[in-house]
Amino acid sequence: MNFPARPLTIGLALALCVSSLSFGTAAFAQSSKKVEWHRCLITIYKSKNMVPQACEEYAALVAIDPKDAQIRFEYGAYLHKMGRVKEAIVQYKKAADTNPSNPDYQGAVGDALVSLKDYSGALAYYQKAGPKFAGKLSTTSAYVNQLRQINQYNADLKKRQAEDE
Amino acid sequence: MVNDRKLPGMKNRFKLGVALLAFGAALAPAALAQDEGPSVTLMKYVGKAQDAMKVGRYQEARDEYRKAIGLAPKTPEYYIGLSDACYQMKEFDQVAFALQKVIELNPAMKDECAGEYGEALFHLGRYDEAIPYLKSGLRYIDSPAAKARRTAIAAAPPVHVAPSAPPESVIRATAAPPEKKEAIPLSSIDPASSAGWHSIAHKHQEIDINKANQTLAGAIRSEGIVIAEYQGYEKGDINFFHPPKAKFRITKILKGPPLNKDLPVRYEFKERSSKEGAPAGWKFSDDKMPAKGSSWIIFLEWCAPRDGMFDTYEGSFGRLPADDENLNKVYAELEKHSNR
Numbered sequence: 001m002n003f004p005a006r007p008l009t010i011g012l013a014l015a016l017c018v019s020s021l022s023f024g025t026a027a028f029a030q031s032s033k034k035v036e037w038h039r040c041l042i043t044i045y046k047s048k049n050m051v052p053q054a055c056e057e058y059a060a061l062v063a064i065d066p067k068d069a070q071i072r073f074e075y076g077a078y079l080h081k082m083g084r085v086k087e088a089i090v091q092y093k094k095a096a097d098t099n100p101s102n103p104d105y106q107g108a109v110g111d112a113l114v115s116l117k118d119y120s121g122a123l124a125y126y127q128k129a130g131p132k133f134a135g136k137l138s139t140t141s142a143y144v145n146q147l148r149q150i151n152q153y154n155a156d157l158k159k160r161q162a163e164d165e
Numbered sequence: 166m167v168n169d170r171k172l173p174g175m176k177n178r179f180k181l182g183v184a185l186l187a188f189g190a191a192l193a194p195a196a197l198a199q200d201e202g203p204s205v206t207l208m209k210y211v212g213k214a215q216d217a218m219k220v221g222r223y224q225e226a227r228d229e230y231r232k233a234i235g236l237a238p239k240t241p242e243y244y245i246g247l248s249d250a251c252y253q254m255k256e257f258d259q260v261a262f263a264l265q266k267v268i269e270l271n272p273a274m275k276d277e278c279a280g281e282y283g284e285a286l287f288h289l290g291r292y293d294e295a296i297p298y299l300k301s302g303l304r305y306i307d308s309p310a311a312k313a314r315r316t317a318i319a320a321a322p323p324v325h326v327a328p329s330a331p332p333e334s335v336i337r338a339t340a341a342p343p344e345k346k347e348a349i350p351l352s353s354i355d356p357a358s359s360a361g362w363h364s365i366a367h368k369h370q371e372i373d374i375n376k377a378n379q380t381l382a383g384a385i386r387s388e389g390i391v392i393a394e395y396q397g398y399e400k401g402d403i404n405f406f407h408p409p410k411a412k413f414r415i416t417k418i419l420k421g422p423p424l425n426k427d428l429p430v431r432y433e434f435k436e437r438s439s440k441e442g443a444p445a446g447w448k449f450s451d452d453k454m455p456a457k458g459s460s461w462i463i464f465l466e467w468c469a470p471r472d473g474m475f476d477t478y479e480g481s482f483g484r485l486p487a488d489d490e491n492l493n494k495v496y497a498e499l500e501k502h503s504n505r
Contacts, residue, residue: 030306037280037299040287044296154418 032066051082062091069099073108080112088112096125103132110136119144192206204493207236214246226250227259230461236492241267241274259455276305334450384431385498386477389421389465392487393428395455405443407434411454413463419499421468427475430463433480460487462495 007085036062045054065071077090089112106129110125110133119140126137214229226248226257233243248263264282268275280302286295384390393413403409411432415424434453435441455461461483464478477483485491 033280034303034306037284037303040295041299044287044292047292097459 069095103129107133206496223250223253239269257285261285381498384464384478387464388466390419390462391415392417395459403445404451431474431476436482437480462487
């Protein structure tokens with residue numbers, strides 16, 4: 001008895017797809033559980049002000065899904081709150097690179113750079129953030145201009161003094 | 166702040182458990198012939214619970230798992246099912262209770278349940294208790310044992326709980342007594358005999374009608390059937406023919422009207438149809454009464470007391486210990502009657 005090859009191949013392909021889907025679903029479920037449990041631990045550690053442990057859990061969350069921009073953003077926000085601004089900027093930038101259209105991620109980088117007094121750098125990110133951060137853009141821009149004018153004035157003053165001498 | 170994400174539950178673990186049960190039932194008929202396997206009623210509850218879970222009727226699933234646990238309180242898989250259903254409804258106190266029972270009944274499953282248990286404790290605000298369980302769960306989930314288990318679960322076929330024939334003991338217990346159709350003998354068939362036609366007498370056949378009703382099928386026809394806990398008895402002038410007033414506390418009503426939880430019962434020491442007297446040397450003492458706190462199935466002939474006490478069906482026959490075997494028989498018989 002001859003069996004047609006094509007239906008057999010299709011059947012085999014379908015069986016493989018179903019089995020891979022079931023394994024894929026199991027992997028997703030496992031990953032979801034891990035995320036949820038890490039989040040539980042983060043909440044607990046934050047409530048107890050256990051900073052290193054909370055950072056450890058955030059790092060583990062990031063390791064589970066490095067492309068999850070939201071987790072990186074939250075991690076960055078926590079680091080920023082704890083005063084670890086440079087590390088926060090790293091996380092904010094990665095979140096912004098993963099999801100450039102999200103104004104909050106771009107704006108967060110700008111805010112962190114402002115706290116480090118890198119106003120020119122902050123301007124670039126406020127511009128990328130769009131209308132939501134227009135206020136901060138104009139304020140920072142005006143401040144940068146003022147700083148430039150002050151620096152220019154100081155430079156001119158030094159030059160005149162040097163010439164006078 | 167924890168994101169309120171919908172997570173898949175522990176269906177896979179329960180699926181494996183019930184698949185193993187089904188495999189056991191299919192592949193070990195000889196062994197099962199000795200202990201008759203899970204009852205029809207129990208598997209009905211489990212099947213209903215699974216069906217309800219599939220379509221998202223979690224409250225129904227929870228209730229069915231609770232009934233299954235009532236019949237088989239030492240089966241961890243049913244507690245897992247219960248925790249799954251309660252998780253979906255965010256009843257974390259129930260999730261914590263169920264998983265605690267799983268760990269109690271099967272300490273080997275501690276690691277497997279640790280993560281979910283920790284999560285439940287977290288939601289209940291028990292942070293200090295939650296931390297070690299959450300960490301244990303995270304360690305376990307990546308372990309080779311967990312991976313092997315997930316592979317086994319993925320490879321297990323879907324569970325189909327089909328109704329099967331009730332075990333023989335249930336069939337025997339619920340069978341109606343056989344009708345005896347014997348010919349009534351005539352004293353004489355000779356019309357010329359001095360006895361004469363008109364004096365043809367037949368031997369009166371003694372048929373004990375009450376005794377014929379001493380089956381579970383008869384008891385099921387009682388007006389009330391309850392599960393009750395024995396609390397004690399009233400002291401007084403007690404002898405074999407003057408039974409005491411036993412105090413029971415109803416825990417569940419299987420049939421009949423909603424009676425008061427306190428149930429005074431005429432605690433007869435013999436079956437009503439018995440014509441035997443007291444056994445030689447019988448004397449009432451505390452050991453003639455059941456243990457306090459013991460659970461009994463009580464068949465109440467009438468749900469109205471007589472002289473301040475309820476009568477049980479056929480006297481002492483109408484009290485059965487509420488163990489799994491008797492409960493299964495009663496549930497099976499009640500179901501049979503409800504299907505008519």
